[in-house]
Amino acid sequence: MSFLEIDNLEKSFGTTRILKGVTLGIEEGGFLVLVGPSGCGKSTLLNTIAGLEQITSGEIRIAGKRVNELHPSKRDIAMVFQSYALYPNMTVGENIGFGMEIRGVPKPERDKAIADVAQLLQISHLLDRKPSQLSGGQRQRVAMGRALVRKPQVFLFDEPLSNLDAKLRIDMRTEIKRLHQRMKTTIVYVTHDQIEAMTLATKIAVLKDGVLQQFGTPAEIYNNPVNMFVADFMGSPAMNLVPATIGQSGSEATVELTRAGSTPVSLALNGASNALSAYRGKEVVFGIRPEALTDPDGADRNAKHLVTTDCHIEVVEPAGSDTFAVTNLGGKGVVARLRADAHIKPGATAPLTFNLTKAVFFDPATQERIA
Amino acid sequence: MSAPSQDVATRNGVFVRALVYVLLILFAVYYLLPLYVMVVNSLKPLDEIRQGNMLALPQQWTIAPWLSAWSTAQIGVSPTGLKPYFLNSVLMVVPAVAISTVLGALNGYVLTKWRFKGDNIVFGMMLLACFIPFQIVLIPSARILGLLGLAGTVPGLVLIHAIYGLGFTTLFFRNYYEAFPTELVKAAQIDGASFFQIFRRILLPSSGPIIVVTVIWQFTNIWNDFLFGSSFSSVDSIPITVALNNLVNSSTGVKEYNVHFAGAILAALPTLIVYIVSGRYFVRGLMAGAVKG
Numbered sequence: 001m002s003f004l005e006i007d008n009l010e011k012s013f014g015t016t017r018i019l020k021g022v023t024l025g026i027e028e029g030g031f032l033v034l035v036g037p038s039g040c041g042k043s044t045l046l047n048t049i050a051g052l053e054q055i056t057s058g059e060i061r062i063a064g065k066r067v068n069e070l071h072p073s074k075r076d077i078a079m080v081f082q083s084y085a086l087y088p089n090m091t092v093g094e095n096i097g098f099g100m101e102i103r104g105v106p107k108p109e110r111d112k113a114i115a116d117v118a119q120l121l122q123i124s125h126l127l128d129r130k131p132s133q134l135s136g137g138q139r140q141r142v143a144m145g146r147a148l149v150r151k152p153q154v155f156l157f158d159e160p161l162s163n164l165d166a167k168l169r170i171d172m173r174t175e176i177k178r179l180h181q182r183m184k185t186t187i188v189y190v191t192h193d194q195i196e197a198m199t200l201a202t203k204i205a206v207l208k209d210g211v212l213q214q215f216g217t218p219a220e221i222y223n224n225p226v227n228m229f230v231a232d233f234m235g236s237p238a239m240n241l242v243p244a245t246i247g248q249s250g251s252e253a254t255v256e257l258t259r260a261g262s263t264p265v266s267l268a269l270n271g272a273s274n275a276l277s278a279y280r281g282k283e284v285v286f287g288i289r290p291e292a293l294t295d296p297d298g299a300d301r302n303a304k305h306l307v308t309t310d311c312h313i314e315v316v317e318p319a320g321s322d323t324f325a326v327t328n329l330g331g332k333g334v335v336a337r338l339r340a341d342a343h344i345k346p347g348a349t350a351p352l353t354f355n356l357t358k359a360v361f362f363d364p365a366t367q368e369r370i371a
Numbered sequence: 372m373s374a375p376s377q378d379v380a381t382r383n384g385v386f387v388r389a390l391v392y393v394l395l396i397l398f399a400v401y402y403l404l405p406l407y408v409m410v411v412n413s414l415k416p417l418d419e420i421r422q423g424n425m426l427a428l429p430q431q432w433t434i435a436p437w438l439s440a441w442s443t444a445q446i447g448v449s450p451t452g453l454k455p456y457f458l459n460s461v462l463m464v465v466p467a468v469a470i471s472t473v474l475g476a477l478n479g480y481v482l483t484k485w486r487f488k489g490d491n492i493v494f495g496m497m498l499l500a501c502f503i504p505f506q507i508v509l510i511p512s513a514r515i516l517g518l519l520g521l522a523g524t525v526p527g528l529v530l531i532h533a534i535y536g537l538g539f540t541t542l543f544f545r546n547y548y549e550a551f552p553t554e555l556v557k558a559a560q561i562d563g564a565s566f567f568q569i570f571r572r573i574l575l576p577s578s579g580p581i582i583v584v585t586v587i588w589q590f591t592n593i594w595n596d597f598l599f600g601s602s603f604s605s606v607d608s609i610p611i612t613v614a615l616n617n618l619v620n621s622s623t624g625v626k627e628y629n630v631h632f633a634g635a636i637l638a639a640l641p642t643l644i645v646y647i648v649s650g651r652y653f654v655r656g657l658m659a660g661a662v663k664g
Contacts, residue, residue: 052557073563085554089576098572099562146558 003028003186004049004154009058011044011210018044020210021058026203028063029184035197036207037233042190043158045207049188050079050156062153073099078147079156082163084139086131086146093118093127096145117149137168144179157189161196173199194234198222206230223358228285228367231360237290237337242330243364244286246279253277255286255361257329262312265329267354270305276361276371284370285362290324290337292358298339299353308353311336316346327352413437413632420628436629440637444630445621446614447606453634455607456614460594460641462525463610467532468589474533475540475585476578480570482541483548484556494545500538505598508535516603523605531603532593539592540585547581548574583652591642611638 002025011019019041026032034042047053049060051072060067067075086095093114094101100110118124121141131139140160147155157176161169177200180187191197197204197218204221206213206229214226225231231239245256249268253276257265269276276284292300296308314333315326323338336352344350361370408425413436415429442452481487482494512531513522521527551574559569600610609617615638619631 047557050557050561052560071563072557072561077561079558079561081554081558083552083554085552085558087555087559087573089573098559098564102563102568146562 002026003030003063004032004188005059005061006045006049007059007061009045009048009060010056011041011048011053012056018210019048019055022205022207022210022212024203024205024212024215026186026188028186031180031187031189031200031202033197033201033204034188034190034207035192035194035204035233036213037192039209040207041210042192042207046079046156046158046188046190049154050077051075073102076153077156078150078152078154079158080143080147080160082159084131084143084163086139086142088131091128091130092123092134092142092145095131095142096127096149099146099150113149117145120148121145136164137172140164140172144176148179148183153186155185155187157187159190159192161191162193176200195236198234204234206233208233224369225287225360226369228287228362231287231362235289237324237335239287239289239360240293240329240332240334241362242286242288242332242334244284244330246276246282246284248280253280255284255359257286258331259312260328260331265309265311267307267309267356269356273371279361279363279370283364285364285367286330287360287362288334288354289358290335292355293334293336294353294355295336295338295342295344296351296353298342300355303355303357305356306353307356308351310349311352313344313346313348313350316344325350325352409632409636413629413636415629417625417627417629436627436633437637439627440618440630440634444618444627444634447617447621453611453614453618453637456609456611457637459525459604459608459614460611463528463532463608464590464593464641467529467536467593468586470529470533471536471540471589472582472585474537476544476575476582477570478537478541479544479546479548480574482545483551484553484569484574485566494541497538497541500535501542503535505535509598509602512599513603523603523608525608527603528599528608528610531599532596535599536589536593539588543581543585543588544578547578551577580652583649587645587649590645594642614638 005025007023009019009022034045036042048055096114097110118127123141126138161172173196201218204218205215208229214221214230221234228241242257247254247256253269254266255269299306311327313325313327317324321340323340323342325336325338325344326333363370412420414432416431416433440453442454443450444452482490516522516527555573556569559573597612600613615634618634
């Protein structure tokens with residue numbers, strides 16, 4: 001049984017349904033990331049867990065206890081807000097201690113808890129300052145301190161890093177991960193940044209238009225997306241999604257990709273699954289991540305099924321650690337990820353290796369996964 | 372080539388600037404002239420005023436007109452001066468300003484941070500109170516004050532002013548709190564703060580500028596009000612504006628202009644002081660919504 005359970009959650013504002021029957025759960029000490037594009041309902045979902053929004057139907061349980069009707073302060077949760085939401089009229093110390101003060105914790109006890117948390121977050125020297133005198137990263141720490149000092153059962157983070165600059169964001173990301181490993185508290189974390197989701201999560205829930213698209217470990221989400229939306233949303237650069245046809249060569253199923261001004265590519269599938277066989281002769285969407293499409297020397301030697309074919313390279317984008325090459329397949333630009341020192345020139349033809357073990361197929365009409 | 376043209380530009384700049392200052396000074400003098408006349412003539416004996424030169428400085432300085440206006444001048448039937456009426460006004464203004472400001476702040480807080488269905492309609496209706504001509508509500512107000520047993524009393528005037536100030540105070544606070552981050556309220560909720568704790572500990576400490584704006588606005592309007600004061604007061608609850616009118620109109624044969632001038636300044640003094648003391652916050656408060664910190 002999960003520690004935090006969300007059961008068939010519905011949330012409507014008037015006649016607009018924001019969350020449409022979301023069901024998921026996270027084990028104790030887990031790190032659940034809710035990810036999706038703007039307006040997908042992920043922040044609303046977090047607010048319903050916090051109790052800041054009433055739910056329309058369904059149930060939320062924390063440690064087996066139904067919390068639907070409980071006031072936010074009674075749910076044993078703490079939340080870090082996107083804007084940090086530090087009380088501007090109070091010092092850092094007062095901000096951290098405000099919740100305890102409201103609950104009537106005696107001052108000596110309060111001061112000790114504040115000092116402990118401040119030390120953990122290395123903000124002891126800032127306790128007498130006002131939030132307006134702090135930098136973005138310091139405010140972020142104070143906001144986390146205010147959450148940590150409660151020692152809650154569940155931490156809720158609402159896009160906590162989106163207001164920081166790129167460098168600081170990565171530092172704080174590591175810090176959050178380190179804190180999680182040390183405290184072992186259950187965390188629910190909202191972000192629209194799929195890299196944050198991949199790096200932090202033990203479980204990811206991908207949402208779109210209030211519907212849970214997929215719920216699983218980062219590896220499951222990345223390698224086995226259930227539909228084209230998840231495949232496209234997770235990963236950077238995004239997965240190549242190419243219109244293709246399932247063909248046949250002898251007894252072998254193949255995937256046929258058209259090419260502008262050249263003969264189609266035919267890739268032999270090393271034994272197609274039954275589901276894919278049913279699409280023989282029909283259109284599918286062929287999905288392959290850039291790292292599964294590479295130069296022959298850079299290909300994964302442990303992969304079971306590699307196919308190499310010559311492709312016309314249109315654009316080359318060196319990115320330092322890798323080189324990205326764009327070729328045209330199925331009428332779309334397809335990104336391949338090559339070793340940094342791969343010898344490749346735009347306008348020329350170069351061999352590219354498809355790691356078909358990693359390839360996925362979708363139905364173009366339903367956008368659902370076939371195989 | 373550039374040097375001469377720059378020189379011309381500088382000279383033009385000085386000229387324009389001088390023109391602007393001259394105009395501004397002229398307007399300031401024009402605007403201050405009535406105040407000058409009042410002050411100067413309130414410090415002259417009546418004889419000097421009768422000689423006709425309103426703008427001249429007193430030949431013989433005296434504060435007798437001030438003392439008379441404050442404590443002995445004939446107001447209506449009794450020679451009390453403005454003192455008791457000044458106190459009436461203070462007793463009316465202070466609670467009325469306090470009540471309307473506190474209620475306006477609470478309204479603004481609820482209308483922005485505790486939204487409910489139809490809150491905008493409620494707000495719209497409260498806004499309407501800003502535009503109602505007071506003459507329309509005189510008779511219903513009189514009836515209600517009568518029913519409450521408050522007719523002709525200072526508390527009755529307090530009630531009327533507090534209610535009719537509510538539209539403006541609600542508008543001020545709602546617009547100010549609209550820009551106040553709602554996440555702070557949510558954070559306080561998670562910290563376990565109650566409705567009033569959030570209001571008192573989180574919102575009020577950040578409301579300085581808008582409180583000053585509201586207090587100045589309400590103080591000035593209520594202190595200067597004549598219509599309600601003359602409609603709903605009786606002999607011992609007359610506010611100073613009405614008393615000033617009675618002072619000027621109580622004829623004992625001679626028009627004591629110097630006493631009238633002194634009385635008028637006395638009546639205007641509190642609003643002047645309030646503005647001078649907190650005026651800069653007033654401007655800052657009006658700007659607060661526009662420029663985000």
